Amino acid sequence: MAQLIETRELVKEYLMGSNRVFALRGVSVTIAEGEFVAIMGASGSGKSTFMNLLGCLDSPTSGDYLLAGENVSALSGDQLAAIRNRRIGFVFQQFNLLPRTSAQDNVELPLLYSTVPAAERRARAVARLTEVGLEARLDHHPAQLSGGQQQRVAIARALVNDPALILADEPTGALDSRTSIEIMALLQKLNRQGMTIVVVTHEPDIAEFASRILHFRDGRVLSDQPNAPRDAEAQLVQLAQLAAPEPEAAA
Amino acid sequence: MNLLATLRIALKALRVNLLRSTLTMLGIIIGVAAVITMIAVGGGAQARIQEQIKSLGSNSMILIPGSTTASGVRLGAGANQNLTEDDAAAIANEVPEVQVAAPSSRSSGQLIAGGSNWATQIYGVTPDYLEARDWPLATGRVFEPAELAGSAKVVLIGQTVATQLFGDMDPMGQSIRVRNVPFTVIGVLSSKGQSMMGTDQDDVVMVPLSTARNRLFGNTQGKLRRVGTIQVKVREGASMDDAEEKIRALMRQRQRTQPGQADAFTLRNLTEMLAAQEESSRVMTLLLAAVASVSLLVGGIGIMNIMLVSVTERTREIGLRMAVGARGSDILTQFLVEAITLSSIGGLIGIVLGVGGSWTIGAFAGWATRLSPQSIVLAVGFSAAIGIFFGFYPARKASRLLPIEALRYE
Numbered sequence: 001m002a003q004l005i006e007t008r009e010l011v012k013e014y015l016m017g018s019n020r021v022f023a024l025r026g027v028s029v030t031i032a033e034g035e036f037v038a039i040m041g042a043s044g045s046g047k048s049t050f051m052n053l054l055g056c057l058d059s060p061t062s063g064d065y066l067l068a069g070e071n072v073s074a075l076s077g078d079q080l081a082a083i084r085n086r087r088i089g090f091v092f093q094q095f096n097l098l099p100r101t102s103a104q105d106n107v108e109l110p111l112l113y114s115t116v117p118a119a120e121r122r123a124r125a126v127a128r129l130t131e132v133g134l135e136a137r138l139d140h141h142p143a144q145l146s147g148g149q150q151q152r153v154a155i156a157r158a159l160v161n162d163p164a165l166i167l168a169d170e171p172t173g174a175l176d177s178r179t180s181i182e183i184m185a186l187l188q189k190l191n192r193q194g195m196t197i198v199v200v201t202h203e204p205d206i207a208e209f210a211s212r213i214l215h216f217r218d219g220r221v222l223s224d225q226p227n228a229p230r231d232a233e234a235q236l237v238q239l240a241q242l243a244a245p246e247p248e249a250a251a
Numbered sequence: 252m253n254l255l256a257t258l259r260i261a262l263k264a265l266r267v268n269l270l271r272s273t274l275t276m277l278g279i280i281i282g283v284a285a286v287i288t289m290i291a292v293g294g295g296a297q298a299r300i301q302e303q304i305k306s307l308g309s310n311s312m313i314l315i316p317g318s319t320t321a322s323g324v325r326l327g328a329g330a331n332q333n334l335t336e337d338d339a340a341a342i343a344n345e346v347p348e349v350q351v352a353a354p355s356s357r358s359s360g361q362l363i364a365g366g367s368n369w370a371t372q373i374y375g376v377t378p379d380y381l382e383a384r385d386w387p388l389a390t391g392r393v394f395e396p397a398e399l400a401g402s403a404k405v406v407l408i409g410q411t412v413a414t415q416l417f418g419d420m421d422p423m424g425q426s427i428r429v430r431n432v433p434f435t436v437i438g439v440l441s442s443k444g445q446s447m448m449g450t451d452q453d454d455v456v457m458v459p460l461s462t463a464r465n466r467l468f469g470n471t472q473g474k475l476r477r478v479g480t481i482q483v484k485v486r487e488g489a490s491m492d493d494a495e496e497k498i499r500a501l502m503r504q505r506q507r508t509q510p511g512q513a514d515a516f517t518l519r520n521l522t523e524m525l526a527a528q529e530e531s532s533r534v535m536t537l538l539l540a541a542v543a544s545v546s547l548l549v550g551g552i553g554i555m556n557i558m559l560v561s562v563t564e565r566t567r568e569i570g571l572r573m574a575v576g577a578r579g580s581d582i583l584t585q586f587l588v589e590a591i592t593l594s595s596i597g598g599l600i601g602i603v604l605g606v607g608g609s610w611t612i613g614a615f616a617g618w619a620t621r622l623s624p625q626s627i628v629l630a631v632g633f634s635a636a637i638g639i640f641f642g643f644y645p646a647r648k649a650s651r652l653l654p655i656e657a658l659r660y661e
Contacts, residue, residue, distance in 0.1 A: 085576020
């Protein structure tokens with residue numbers, strides 16, 4: 001499989017007053033197309049910084065980052081914005097949906113910053129929301145949706161531009177355990193369809209759903225191991241058998 | 252990102268905080284309404300002065316004899332009776348800009364009608380005089396050619412004279428003795444009100460020029476057909492300055508004035524004096540508008556203030572938009588459009604209120620107001636400009652946020 005992500009000795013340092021603080025001290029990682037990678041580590045381990053660099057939200061102090069063969073470590077702000085728009089879908093811990101805005105409009109948002117005509121925007125947003133099982137909630141505002149549903153809207157938004165990569169930063173951090181598994185099941189389904197997914201998490205249970213786990217500590221990769229992923233779908237069925245069927249978790 | 256979508260986002264953002272948006276707009280609304288109303292009030296004052304110019308007779312000039320020197324004693328203007336009816340005819344015929352040139356003589360005298368008497372101004376005129384001064388009759392008729400030629404004893408009386416001599420009675424056909432000569436009233440002049448100097452222009456009687464010459468003012472003037480003044484009305488659209496120059500040249504020639512010698516007459520452009528007054532009211536209007544503009548400025552600062560608050564409040568939204576691909580310029584446009592929308596809607600409401608306010612002042616305070624389309628265009632342009640000017644700083648601030656920091660903002 002082709003390499004989607006290749007980082008070479010990525011270094012990121014910040015100035016805190018007059019102190020130089022290293023967030024990343026040289027990280028070289030390659031991720032192939034179609035992988036499902038979990039990045040773990042304590043806070044301050046550099047995993048979030050690495051995530052920001054992978055997401056082209058920030059530029060490294062030194063080192064190279066090749067995304068689908070293109071070196072993006074030295075691009076300008078506007079060029080990075082275009083890359084984020086076309087190549088990367090983000091899923092955040094706090095969902096980051098626009099308040100008082102319908103699910104459909106939220107999903108259309110990335111398309112507003114590309115050159116997709118209005119009719120196609122609508123069609124694609126509806127298709128993605130259907131894919132995440134929210135075809136009946138197109139007009140609902142975030143406040144009218146449960147946490148799990150909000151995160152599904154966010155995933156639909158991440159998918160709407162047909163990105164090469166989905167970056168999920170603690171996607172289950174604000175959800176209860178059952179809903180967390182549902183979200184992971186959705187991500188696994190997308191991964192089976194060929195989507196490359198990188199999840200940052202500090203919960204080992206969540207990392208278990210990935211096929212490869214990277215551990216970060218002190219700005220370096222501590223370990224990089226393949227993992228036999230747990231099947232979230234099967235776990236859901238198990239849960240349903242154990243407990244009496246309960247309604248979908250409220251927000 | 253196209254402009255229509257941006258505008259829709261802006262309208263939505265403003266609707267979410269409807270009360271806040273409305274209060275912010277209020278500054279612009281009041282400013283624009285004040286500017287329009289003030290300019291309308293000032294314009295009304297100007298219009299009223301123009302009315303006065305009209306009452307003088309529009310485009311009018313007056314030719315009076317110059318001073319004369321008798322044995323080294325210089326007499327004042329008008330002392331030298333050197334204008335004639337022929338001068339008037341020559342001006343009317345030879346200066347193309349001139350519509351009418353009406354000779355007139357003036358004196359004062361006592362009027363007697365029945366048991367009452369009244370001292371007033373007596374004018375010897377031709378019907379041209381009334382035309383030159385835009386002075387129509389209220390009732391009756393003007394002098395006929397036969398009356399002008401035959402020194403007929405007919406008289407037109409002013410409103411004040413009519414009231415003083417006849418009270419509520421109809422003066423038409425009544426007999427008046429002017430300087431003890433019996434006349435018949437054939438018409439009443441319409442009211443002209445006070446002159447600029449405060450004298451009552453309606454306190455007057457008019458008789459044919461020939462009658463005045465031969466029967467009332469009778470002296471040597473008679474043979475020479477001398478007149479006191481020549482009232483000139485310049486054609487609509489013709490240049491007053493050109494007319495003035497040509498009349499001056501013509502009169503110098505007719506009076507055989509040598510080059511270098513002073514004019515033996517005075518030509519006064521009455522319109523000029525009022526134009527000066529009009530100018531001062533224009534300055535007043537500008538002053539009022541300037542004061543009103545200050546409130547527009549304050550309104551603009553209000554917009555900037557609220558946009559800054561909005562940028563801070565929506566930092567996470569900005570971060571998200573950037574994460575999904577918005578460039579700095581997209582964010583800049585979005586907030587700028589929001590500010591412009593705010594100020595433009597405020598401007599439109601201000602126009603409605605300003606027009607309504609001018610109308611109300613006109614209707615209830617009885618002030619003349621005149622809306623000027625320019626002031627409306629100006630107000631719209633100004634309010635949009637305020638949106639751009641005061642919206643730019645907050646918008647730029649938003650566009651320079653770093654996506655990761657904006658996303659993490661609490």
